[in-house]
Amino acid sequence: MKSPVENMVVRPEFKKGGKMRTRLVAVLLVVGVSLVFLAGAEAQSLISERIGVGLRAAYLLPTEDDILDSALSIEGAAQYGVSNNFATEVSVGHTRPDIIGSIEGGGSARITYVNLSFQFRGEPTADFALYLGGGPSVFFNGYKKGQGPDDYRGRDTFGAHLNIGFDYFVTANVVFNMDAKYLFFDYKYINRDNNKLGTVRADSLLMGTGLKYFF
Numbered sequence: 001m002k003s004p005v006e007n008m009v010v011r012p013e014f015k016k017g018g019k020m021r022t023r024l025v026a027v028l029l030v031v032g033v034s035l036v037f038l039a040g041a042e043a044q045s046l047i048s049e050r051i052g053v054g055l056r057a058a059y060l061l062p063t064e065d066d067i068l069d070s071a072l073s074i075e076g077a078a079q080y081g082v083s084n085n086f087a088t089e090v091s092v093g094h095t096r097p098d099i100i101g102s103i104e105g106g107g108s109a110r111i112t113y114v115n116l117s118f119q120f121r122g123e124p125t126a127d128f129a130l131y132l133g134g135g136p137s138v139f140f141n142g143y144k145k146g147q148g149p150d151d152y153r154g155r156d157t158f159g160a161h162l163n164i165g166f167d168y169f170v171t172a173n174v175v176f177n178m179d180a181k182y183l184f185f186d187y188k189y190i191n192r193d194n195n196k197l198g199t200v201r202a203d204s205l206l207m208g209t210g211l212k213y214f215f
Contacts, residue, residue, distance in 0.1 A: 053079075053213055055076055058095075059208070060205075063204060067201070068097040076091065090114070115163075117135045127169040128167070132163075136158065141156055152190060152191055152198075155197070157187070172214075174211065178208070186200065186201055
């Protein structure tokens with residue numbers, strides 16, 4: 001029988017998965033739209049018809065519980081300014097999060113992702129530009145065996161992403177960049193022994209910072 005003190009203790013209940021993902025996406029959209037339209041109209045073009053290349057260090061924060069652990073990521077990007085207010089970007093990244101659920105014995109995922117982003121950019125000031133974007137993504141999933149009895153291999157998947165960020169022009173060519181992406185994707189794997197397919201939802205927040213160079 002529980003004591004009166006034990007009965008008074010309130011144990012929090014943690015909401016998993018879907019609600020956290022919905023809230024994060026909503027925050028990204030609201031903040032992104034607000035920042036883009038608050039960027040100001042007294043600007044001049046900085047990237048129209050210019051090509052930029054960059055490198056970012058990022059941190060992967062899964063929003064689905066008990067699946068993938070957080071991990072560092074490295075990301076390269078190439079961008080083209082279609083106009084003052086519209087740009088496209090292709091980014092390629094790689095991360096190796098530990099698997100903390102779904103697969104007996106754990107192990108670690110090997111995920112290489114490719115994002116095609118279509119960005120709407122607020123009118124930039126002389127050295128600052130905010131953007132909001134999104135587009136399709138491809139995830140090349142691998143697996144490194146843990147201590148469990150079974151071995152697996154990853155299956156590639158399609159997904160999507162949303163992103164917000166800003167570019168700060170240190171010079172006319174060198175740019176400091178901060179970028180936040182929300183990745184929507186599944187991590188799929190196959191048991192090498194019995195060919196059984198497993199699928200887990202692996203939506204994640206990816207936050208990065210780095211440098212770009214515009215030609």
